[in-house]
Amino acid sequence: MDELKQFIEQNRNLFDTSEPMDGHFDRFLQKLEADQRRTISHSHSQMLKIAAVAVVAVIIGAVVAGTGVHQSVKLIESGMANAENSTPMELVERTTRYVKAKVEPEYSETQKYYITLVDSRLDEIRTDNTVDEKQKAELLKAMSEMDELFVNLQKELKANPDNAVLIDAMINHYQTKIEVLNKIISNLNSIKQLNTQQDEKVDL
Amino acid sequence: METKYIDIHSQLIDECRNGSSKAQFEIYKLYYKAMYNTCLRFVKNPMEAEDVMQEAFLAAFRNIDSFRGEVSFGSWLKRIVVNRSLDVLKKKSLDLEPLEEGRTIIDTDDDRDYEANYKVEQVKKAIALLPDSYRVLLTLHLFEGYDHEEIAQIMEMSNAAVRTGYSRARKRLQELLETKKFEIWMS
Known part of the structure; x- marks a missing residue:
């Protein structure tokens, strides 16, 4: 056995007596804070990406299942098949690729277009007097919840103005919103149709 | 506890x-x-x-x-x-190649009966006096408890190089510790 090694082991506390210079706690706290800020904004944007993907996937899934477009389902499934090994970034890209057709125009132009479209659909629901007021309120509330996510995306975009993934997520958000609205409207229409048919039967 | x-x-x-x-x-x-x-x-x-x-x-x-x-x-x-x-x-371009053996023992001191504290200071100063490559090899083993294979991995050296380097470093440290001249620097 190495005597010196033994001696060091036995007297380790006598060897480790140096202290960093005064103020090292404060210096470390400053570094920690700076590092924390970086990590938080990073994980925050990661979280938003995941949330965007989740919303897109769930809503599109619901829309597609509801309309029974089997081909689209297959398309989305194939897109999500390797989802487990993907980074959130890849997931967003893959999802957008399968969910939307090509969206290449300037973002602001795109945004205007979608805002108009969303508003016209929302008006359609609002002015539909065959819909129960309570149901209407619930529908509009659900839509405004979707808006909250969008506000977060907008905030994130302000912080990272050139982030293509964010812009994609925002466009996606509009598209899914419209799809959801279309679905709602078509459901309302089929209910209306059903009601009139029943009315007709009664008439006969 | x-x-x-x-x-x-x-x-x-x-x-x-x-x-x-x-x-x-x-x-x-x-x-x-x-x-x-x-x-x-x-x-x-x-x-x-x-x-x-x-x-x-x-x-x-x-x-x-x-x-x-x-x-x-x-x-x-x-x-x-x-x-x-x-x-x-x-x-800082630490020379990872162990230095050539050039120095010789000047004097040995048989009186090893030191107070632990005094001995600790001796070891500390002797290690600090070693060239970088020797100090790193010795510290990794004596203080951090890594074996030669682990040191080879950490230092990206061959096992043989670690062994030779280590035994030279160890010898050099022993010389420093046993040299009367060194004890004079200590006081």
Whole structure:
């Protein structure tokens, strides 16, 4: 056995007596804070990406299942098949690729277009007097919840103005919103149709 | 008591995983001294040692997910500290080739009956006097407890090179410790 090694082991506390210079706690706290800020904004944007993907996937899934477009389902499934090994970034890209057709125009132009479209659909629901007021309120509330996510995306975009993934997520958000609205409207229409048919039967 | 001690740490480590800066600072307070002294033995300059030590902590917190408890948290952290210290030395172009054996023993002193404290100071100063390559090899083994294979891995050297380098370094240290001349520097 190495005597010196033994001696060091036995007297380790006598060897480790140096202290960093005064103020090292404060210096470390400053570094920690700076590092924390970086990590938080990073994980925050990661979280938003995941949330965007989740919303897109769930809503599109619901829309597609509801309309029974089997081909689209297959398309989305194939897109999500390797989802487990993907980074959130890849997931967003893959999802957008399968969910939307090509969206290449300037973002602001795109945004205007979608805002108009969303508003016209929302008006359609609002002015539909065959819909129960309570149901209407619930529908509009659900839509405004979707808006909250969008506000977060907008905030994130302000912080990272050139982030293509964010812009994609925002466009996606509009598209899914419209799809959801279309679905709602078509459901309302089929209910209306059903009601009139029943009315007709009664008439006969 | 032993179990409680470990429990306190694993709870803190879990909080660190969740990004609690309070827990991270607690961990710093628990480990900074051991880590600082390790850094200091490698890089010698106090300012630089502090910087390396603190950056190692930050890196550890950033990569805390890669800590899976195969080793104690202390050894895991220590390894980061050691690697970062060596990086600093490498940047300063530390000569990793063990130096040629050139010096000879001047005088030996048979009286080994020192107070532990005095002996500690002797060992400290003797190690500090060694050239970088010798100091690193000795410190990794004597203080950090890595075996020759682990040192070879850390230093990216062959096992044989570590063995030869280590025995030369060890001999040189022994010379320094036993040299009367050195004792005069000590006083």
